[in-house]
Every structure is written in structure tokens, then in C-alpha cells.
Amino acid sequence: MTLPESVEHSEPVKARTPDPHDFLALDDELDATERAMRDTVRAYATTELLPHVADWYERAELPRSIAKELGALGLLGMQLDGYGCAGLSATAYGIACRELEAVDSGLRSFVSVQGCLAMCAIHRWGSAEQRQEWLPRMAAGEVLGCFGLTEPESGSDPGSMRTFARRDGGDWVLNGAKAWINNGALADVAVIWAHTEDGVRAFLVPTGTPGFAAQEITRKLALRASNTAGLTLDEVRVPASAALPGARGLKTALSCLNEARFGIIWGVVGAARTCYASALDYAVGREQFGRSLASFQLSQRKLADMVVDLTHAGMTALRLARLKEAGLLEPTQLSLGKLANVRAATEVARTARSILGANGITLDYPVMRHMSNLEAVLTVEGTEEVHTLSIGRAVTGVQAFR
Known part of the structure; x- marks a missing residue:
């Protein structure tokens, strides 16, 4: 068997000494856009977040001001298309999460709740009007969202949630409680999941709505550089347009x-x-x-x-x-x-x-x-x-x- 000329005369590839921090050179698999994401987020996280994160952790706080910085970098809803979102690959999104959590899990959680829970729910299940109203401002970090699914008596079994939304004329009225909601006391809008007579639905509830309250959970021993809250909804009235039309069923x-x-x-x-x-x-x-x-x-x-x-x-x-x-x-x-x-x-x-x-x-x-x-x-x-x-x-x- 005769080998192709290009193979016969190819120069041997020199082995590299393994990098102690990337032993199998996995980052070699990244494309130019993914590497640019890595370098950008790593530089920002190292210079702007790392010097402060131990103090944030000790004081159990996360400043809301970082939202606009993250938005300016295109990190909020970065995996979504349109409405001011970057529309990047899954790998690019993953790389950003890796570099943020290299500083602290609370930072990755902040971005994840905003982009993968609140924004994703609106992007995937919302109307064109809802997307246009909320997503551009959320992508810029001007508006923060949270995702209200978990309840005090309903964690791993979300189907047993007790929050209920009933129709009242042209409105919906919500009653119930949510627990362990990240970004809950920072959010401007909450995506609230509730049982209805027609099954599980989701509703966009501005956090200033009468009857809505968020109580920050304190005395945490983990994820201290993050905001976690319990939410209560007492006769919270929202218009019919607050329901996400595509959000039907727990799936x-x-x-x-x-x-x-x-x-x-x-x-x-x-x-x-x-x-x-x-x-x-x-x-x-x-x-x-x-x-x-x-x-x-x-x-x-x-x-x-x-x-x-x-x-x-x-x-x-x-x-x-x-x-x-x-x-x-x-x-x-x-x-x-x-x-x-x-x-x-x-x-x-x-x-x-x-x-x-x-x-x-x-x-x-x-x-x-x-x-x-x-x-x-x-x-x-x-x-x-x-x-x-x-x-x-x-x-x-x-x-x-x-």
C-alpha cells in the first residue's frame, strides 16, 4: 500500500508538555468566537469581580450594579436570538458560565437565572408583545427577572405546587408562595408558575404589583454572594396579557x-x-x-x-x-x-x-x-x-x- 505523498513527507507533530490547568488541551477544541468569549469573560471576572467577591460573600450581598456591566458584555440571555440578545452557541454560553463560576457560583447563578430562566421563559413561551416589552431591557441589565417555581412544600416535585391563579373578569388573580428564588429580592419582574383550572400556566408579575412581596433569605452558609428570596402572592391581580401564551403544562x-x-x-x-x-x-x-x-x-x-x-x-x-x-x-x-x-x-x-x-x-x-x-x-x-x-x-x- 502506498501512502499519499502528503502523508509520506509530513513533518512529525511535536508533543506539548501538558498544561497543568488544561491537561488534555480541551480549549483547543474551541472556535475563535468561543475563545474570544473565554478571554473576555475571564478578563472581566478577574479584574472587576474577583477583587470584591470575598467581601460580597462575607457581607452576603451581590450588587445590582453588575447587571448593566454583564449586559454590556452581552452575557444576559447570550444564548437567545434577537431582542438585543447575542445569539451565541451553547459552547460559548458554557464557557461564560465556567469563567464566571471560577470566581463564584453566585455570579453564574445571577446570569443563569436572568438568561436561562426568566428570559428564556419569555423568549420561548411569551407573545411577540411580551418579548419586545421585556427582553431588550433584560438583555441590557436594566430590568432583572426571577423564576418562581419552587415552593416551601414543593421542591423536587413541582407538580405539587399550591400557588393558584383564578380568572376574575378579564384579569388573573394569583395566590401562593415561592421559596429559594434566586434574584428574587432584586427582580423587577417575576415569572410565576401556578395551577389554573386549565393546568399549569406562567404569568409575568411586575414585582411592584400590590400583594406581591419578596423577603430575602438570610443566614445562608452557601451562595452568599447572591440574592435569594421567598415570594408571597396575596390576591395579586394581573391582566390577561400577563399570561405567557405558550407556557402550558409543567413541561x-x-x-x-x-x-x-x-x-x-x-x-x-x-x-x-x-x-x-x-x-x-x-x-x-x-x-x-x-x-x-x-x-x-x-x-x-x-x-x-x-x-x-x-x-x-x-x-x-x-x-x-x-x-x-x-x-x-x-x-x-x-x-x-x-x-x-x-x-x-x-x-x-x-x-x-x-x-x-x-x-x-x-x-x-x-x-x-x-x-x-x-x-x-x-x-x-x-x-x-x-x-x-x-x-x-x-x-x-x-x-x-x-
């Missing part, structure tokens, strides 16, 4: 949650990367028994395990992004990604904390902050148990939820 709400889960799958890779990088730097620079921590076999074992977990999580995120772009991504595949990547990131954070020793529990280092956040992210957008059972149902064909 429409869950479709928005799938968008947010995708962002988490990418985001936790950033959190894990930061924890690993912090541990690596510390191990190299810290001396014990007359030598660096990095020179001990047990330390190297920990660092190697972290590299493996971080690399696997990055590969999973990239594969799911490519499936999503091809229109082939299934919800159960998102369950696998969310379960695997958050689990891996949590283990990386815990291992990194052990390398830093007592220093690992202070806000002078990012590890414990990420570790606490990831414990919450394990529950957000579907608990570990729910995603486990979703995967189990997919591979066995047997329903184990009920």
Missing part, C-alpha cells in the same frame, strides 16, 4: 430548568479549576519538613486525582455542548452531566481544602467559599437523588420516583 417550566442545568454543568468546571489551581500553587510554595508539600507522594496523589476529575468534567461539558448545538441533547444526558460534574467539583474542592490545611477555611483563599457553594449547587436545579433516578429510569426503563 414548559422544566424546559427552562434544563437550560439552567446546562450552565451549571459548565460553571462547576470553573469552580473546580479555581480550587485545584489554588491547591497547586499552595503545594508548590508551602514548605513542611524542609521541602515543599508538592514533593510528597500523598500531595501528588491528591493533585493527580483533582486533575483527573477536572479533566473529566471539562470533557463532559464540552460533549454535552456539542450535542446541544446539534439538536441531539436529551434531558437525561443533562442529568448525567449535572450529577457527575457537581460531584466531581465538590470532591476537588474538598481535596483542595485538605492541601491548604487551616488556611483553606479562610476567605483569604477561594477554596472553602467554593466548597460551600458547591454543596448548595448539588441541590440547585435538581437534587443528586432526582438526577440519579432520572438516569436510572433512562437505562432501565423503570420509573422509581413513585
Whole structure:
């Protein structure tokens, strides 16, 4: 067999020394637009957010002012088309989530709630008039939204929600309560899901509407650099035009949650990367028994395990992004990604904390902050148990939820 001339005389490709922070060079798979997104968000997050995030975390606050900065960068609703949205690829969106969560999970959550929950619901299920009224201002960060699905007695089983909307003449009147609503006390408009006589519907409720109240949840030990609230609706009256015409049935709400889960799958890779990088730097620079921590076999074992977990999580995120772009991504595949990547990131954070020793529990280092956040992210957008059972149902064909 004769090889083609181009093959016979090709120059051998020189191997590269693996980058400790991207061991399999996964970012080589990104196109020019995706790399530009990476560089832009990383630069902004590193210079404008990272210097302040430990203080925000300690004070349990997230300044609303960052919304317009994020909007100016095109990060709010970036995966949506039209209405001032950037219309970027799933991978570009994932990269942005990764770089934001490398600073803090609360920042990724802020963008995710705005773009993948509130804006996505309006974009996907709203009327042309609703889209035009809300989306351009939300994309610019001038108007903030939240997504009211979870309730005090209805978490993993959203179908058991008690919030109800009844017709009264030409209006809808809503009564009920929502819990653990990110951006809830910052929002200008809430997408509220409620039972009606015709099934589950969604309504756009301006937060200044009489009877609507948001109470910020305090004393949190995770996701402190974020806003979380409980919402109450007491005879909240909205016009018929407030109903999202396409939002009929619980599946429409869950479709928005799938968008947010995708962002988490990418985001936790950033959190894990930061924890690993912090541990690596510390191990190299810290001396014990007359030598660096990095020179001990047990330390190297920990660092190697972290590299493996971080690399696997990055590969999973990239594969799911490519499936999503091809229109082939299934919800159960998102369950696998969310379960695997958050689990891996949590283990990386815990291992990194052990390398830093007592220093690992202070806000002078990012590890414990990420570790606490990831414990919450394990529950957000579907608990570990729910995603486990979703995967189990997919591979066995047997329903184990009920």
C-alpha cells in the first residue's frame, strides 16, 4: 500500500508538555468566537469581580450594579436570538458560565437565572408583545427577572405546587408562595408558575404589583454572594396579557430548568479549576519538613486525582455542548452531566481544602467559599437523588420516583 505523498513527507507533530490547568488541551477544541468569549469573560471576572467577591460573600450581598456591566458584555440571555440578545452557541454560553463560576457560583447563578430562566421563559413561551416589552431591557441589565417555581412544600416535585391563579373578569388573580428564588429580592419582574383550572400556566408579575412581596433569605452558609428570596402572592391581580401564551403544562417550566442545568454543568468546571489551581500553587510554595508539600507522594496523589476529575468534567461539558448545538441533547444526558460534574467539583474542592490545611477555611483563599457553594449547587436545579433516578429510569426503563 502506498501512502499519499502528503502523508509520506509530513513533518512529525511535536508533543506539548501538558498544561497543568488544561491537561488534555480541551480549549483547543474551541472556535475563535468561543475563545474570544473565554478571554473576555475571564478578563472581566478577574479584574472587576474577583477583587470584591470575598467581601460580597462575607457581607452576603451581590450588587445590582453588575447587571448593566454583564449586559454590556452581552452575557444576559447570550444564548437567545434577537431582542438585543447575542445569539451565541451553547459552547460559548458554557464557557461564560465556567469563567464566571471560577470566581463564584453566585455570579453564574445571577446570569443563569436572568438568561436561562426568566428570559428564556419569555423568549420561548411569551407573545411577540411580551418579548419586545421585556427582553431588550433584560438583555441590557436594566430590568432583572426571577423564576418562581419552587415552593416551601414543593421542591423536587413541582407538580405539587399550591400557588393558584383564578380568572376574575378579564384579569388573573394569583395566590401562593415561592421559596429559594434566586434574584428574587432584586427582580423587577417575576415569572410565576401556578395551577389554573386549565393546568399549569406562567404569568409575568411586575414585582411592584400590590400583594406581591419578596423577603430575602438570610443566614445562608452557601451562595452568599447572591440574592435569594421567598415570594408571597396575596390576591395579586394581573391582566390577561400577563399570561405567557405558550407556557402550558409543567413541561414548559422544566424546559427552562434544563437550560439552567446546562450552565451549571459548565460553571462547576470553573469552580473546580479555581480550587485545584489554588491547591497547586499552595503545594508548590508551602514548605513542611524542609521541602515543599508538592514533593510528597500523598500531595501528588491528591493533585493527580483533582486533575483527573477536572479533566473529566471539562470533557463532559464540552460533549454535552456539542450535542446541544446539534439538536441531539436529551434531558437525561443533562442529568448525567449535572450529577457527575457537581460531584466531581465538590470532591476537588474538598481535596483542595485538605492541601491548604487551616488556611483553606479562610476567605483569604477561594477554596472553602467554593466548597460551600458547591454543596448548595448539588441541590440547585435538581437534587443528586432526582438526577440519579432520572438516569436510572433512562437505562432501565423503570420509573422509581413513585
